[in-house]
Amino acid sequence: MWRVYVIALAVIVIDQVTKWLIVTNMELGERISLIESFFYLTSHRNSGAAWGILQGQMTFFYIITIIVIGFIIFYIQKYAKESMLLGTALAFVLGGAIGNFIDRLFRKEVVDFFDIYIGTYNYPIFNIADSALVVGVIIIFIYTFIDERNKKKEQAK
Secondary structure, X not given: OHHHHHHHHHHHHHHHHHHHHHHHHOOOOOEEEEEOOOEEEEEEEEOOOHHHOOOOOHHHHHHHHHHHHHHHHHHXXXXXOOOHHHHHHHHHHHHHHHHHHXXXXXXXXXXXXXXXXXXXXXXXXXXXXXXXXXXXXHHHHHHHHHHHHHHHHHHHO
């Protein structure tokens, strides 16, 4: 069980250190090319949610994030013992949620910096916490698919 919280803590630390590096070493809007025409570090701030929706709705984000964190901790306590895969997924989601919550709480905006272009499409700029959230949700989908398949196999027996 404690491993789940260590993973979440690692996500939070990596997220906050990378954001601190961006804030202290790059001007807002500054861009560094890592792979030309594909991958950049761009110092960006977001006062909304994914893709910039709900700009400036900090009170809403505080309430929703606290509720989400509570549910995640409940699910970790109840279900993470059964499956390390599910525990890992929930750890990524918890770490990502807390990482962005820290930004909203102390900066009143989220620091984003990964900037990816796919052809002419500029994917919304994101950070480590966002990545952890996405990875965690994908793992939850995989876990759910595997779990449902296993239940059907058991019912067939």
